[in-house]
Amino acid sequence: MRRTTIYAWLMLLPAMVLLMAFTHYPAIRTIIASLHSTARGHRASVFVGLANYERLLSDDVFKQVLWNNLIYGALTVPVSIAIAISMALLVNYKLRGRGFVRMAYFTPTVLPLIAVANIWLFFYTPGFGLIDQIRGMFGLAQQNWIGQPDTVLYAMMVVTVWKEAGFFMIFYLAALQSISPSLYEAAAIEGASRWTVFRRITFPLLMPTTLFVSVNAAINSFRLIDHIFVMTGGGPNNASSLLLYYIYQVAFREWDTAYGATLTVVLLAILLLLAVGQFFFFDRKVHYK
Amino acid sequence: MTGSWKYDRPLVTLAAWVLALMWFLPLAYAIWTAFHPASYETHFVLWAPLTLENFASAWAQAPFAQYFLNTMILVVMILVVQIILATFAAYAFAVYEFAGKNILFGLVLVQLMIMPDILLVENYTTMRGLGLVDTILAIGLPYMGSAFAIFLLRQTFMTVPKELAEAAKIEGANALTLLWRVYVPLAKPTYLAFGLVSVSAHWNNFIWPLIITNSVSTRPLTVGLSVFAATDSGVEWSVINAATLMTSAPLLIAFLLFQRQFVQNFMRAGIK
Structure with missing residues (x-):
């Protein structure tokens, strides 16, 4: 018995050391750093208690990026899911050119987000990009979608949905294929309408997938910010800046690492909340399988 | 219908x-x-x-050959280490009963939620302490202990029939032979699925490589592309688009050729 413990620990050791060195250790260090000041020049870092958190509460940029990120998540997650379900339902039909259709939906998933950003930057170019070309055909004026504070965040959301919907589609496809055809046959005998079938059979049975996808999409809305670097740099006026992008700016542009750590603690807290929420939901709502 | x-x-x-x-x-x-x-x-x-002028022009204006090489070294290095470490860890979790098993597994699962991607500041400090800033190793190191790989392989290993393992033991196989001869071959589809997901994730990764590298000899394609598209504002769109397609091409072509496998493996890796 003791020997297997030693065996097991030896086998686990290398993976655990690396894993903890770049996940748990930095997470704890981040919390400690958030209670200290940033070392600058000859001034060493000192313990400052909650001073960084007080600064957080009066930081308007922080409030704005947090709000941006919440709207960004609150819209991209349900929209991506709605489109992903539609895609899966469409592709699940035996329709003409199904191969091409499925490929078109899924292709953005394989592209680097940086490449996607370049493609859409070109697409959005005022006057020149395809969107303005099409608007021009209808006599509409030029629009600088990513140059205006009130449209830029939405323009970024479109990119995110375009990139992610096809990825989520495949989880729904798998789930659809596992639904028993006899349920649909029964519904057809009852003369249920298409919408009723979706609302009463398909959608409830897809619930575990929807929860899984929601949590992943929510994490991604805080984690994937590559396109912001290329397309807007968080601008204009922080209108498209998200929490992780602000962390990058504070920590690696202004080199205020203590405040960067404080912001990271907020991000960690949000992810923790998501994890707890997932647990809670999975326990209570998902009893189909 | x-x-x-x-x-x-x-x-x-x-x-x-x-x-x-x-x-x-x-x-x-x-x-x-x-x-x-x-x-x-x-x-x-x-x-x-x-x-093909746009492609030639992009290729000539930035060291894309070097970027390609850096990215390939990076993704292969990450994948090989991930798989070796995760195989042993997953085997221990799936096969042995030992003190602290549940706590350790819980610690592994934490990484599924809190990824190294968001702990930029402290991971940078660690790399500076190790003297690894601006190396390809530093780009890959935080991802080498992969909770996702451990989790997937553990799930697969647990489905291996006990009788198969018992039979091998009777024939005198020790733990390592057992792992190599019985468990690993049966987990081939899992390895393939994880491999695809890992390679495409790290081929496409951007923020951490952007922060930890600052020279041509270490920069991966994504960072190289962003530098190319950003600094030379004089570069024509057609050339930037050519560069963009070029950097995505290997994955894109692989996807078009092996579409079915891609979709199935992404699915397998995601569903758990």
Whole structure:
């Protein structure tokens, strides 16, 4: 018995050391750093208690990026899911050119987000990009979608949905294929309408997938910010800046690492909340399988 | 599908195609500009002359060959280490009963939620302490202990029939032989699925490599592309689009060739 413990620990050791060195250790260090000041020049870092958190509460940029990120998540997650379900339902039909259709939906998933950003930057170019070309055909004026504070965040959301919907589609496809055809046959005998079938059979049975996808999409809305670097740099006026992008700016542009750590603690807290929420939901709502 | 359901098939087909074309349009536009002279960027005629000039121009203006090499070293290095470490860890979790098993597994699962991607500041400090800033190793190191790989392999190993392992033990196989001869071969589909997901994730990764590298000899493609597209504001769109396609090409072509496997493996890796 003791020997297997030693065996097991030896086998686990290398993976655990690396894993903890770049996940748990930095997470704890981040919390400690958030209670200290940033070392600058000859001034060493000192313990400052909650001073960084007080600064957080009066930081308007922080409030704005947090709000941006919440709207960004609150819209991209349900929209991506709605489109992903539609895609899966469409592709699940035996329709003409199904191969091409499925490929078109899924292709953005394989592209680097940086490449996607370049493609859409070109697409959005005022006057020149395809969107303005099409608007021009209808006599509409030029629009600088990513140059205006009130449209830029939405323009970024479109990119995110375009990139992610096809990825989520495949989880729904798998789930659809596992639904028993006899349920649909029964519904057809009852003369249920298409919408009723979706609302009463398909959608409830897809619930575990929807929860899984929601949590992943929510994490991604805080984690994937590559396109912001290329397309807007968080601008204009922080209108498209998200929490992780602000962390990058504070920590690696202004080199205020203590405040960067404080912001990271907020991000960690949000992810923790998501994890707890997932647990809670999975326990209570998902009893189909 | 019976009765009235038959009549809306054309409608469903139409909806599917409209959405597919919308989804394909941004990429199609990038492909169009990349393969035509700059004067045809917004001028769509069927007989526009095709050219590879944009690709040649991008290739000549930035060290893309070096970036390609860096990215390939990076993704192979990460994948090999991930798989070796995760195989042993997953085997221990799946096969042995030992003190602290549940706590350790819980610690592993934490990484599924809190990824190294968001702990930029402290991981940078660690790399500076190790003297690894601006190395390819530093880009890969935080990802080498992969909770995702451990989790997937553990799930697979747990499905291996006990009788198979017992039979091998009777024939005198020790733990390592057992792992190598019985468990690893049975987990081949899992390795393939994880491999695809890992390679595409790290081929596409951007923020951490951006922070930890600052020279041509270490920069991966994504960072190289962003530097190329950003600094030279004079570069024509057609050339930037060519560079963009070039950096995505290996994954894109692999995807088009092995579409079915890609989709199935992404699915397998995601569903757990």
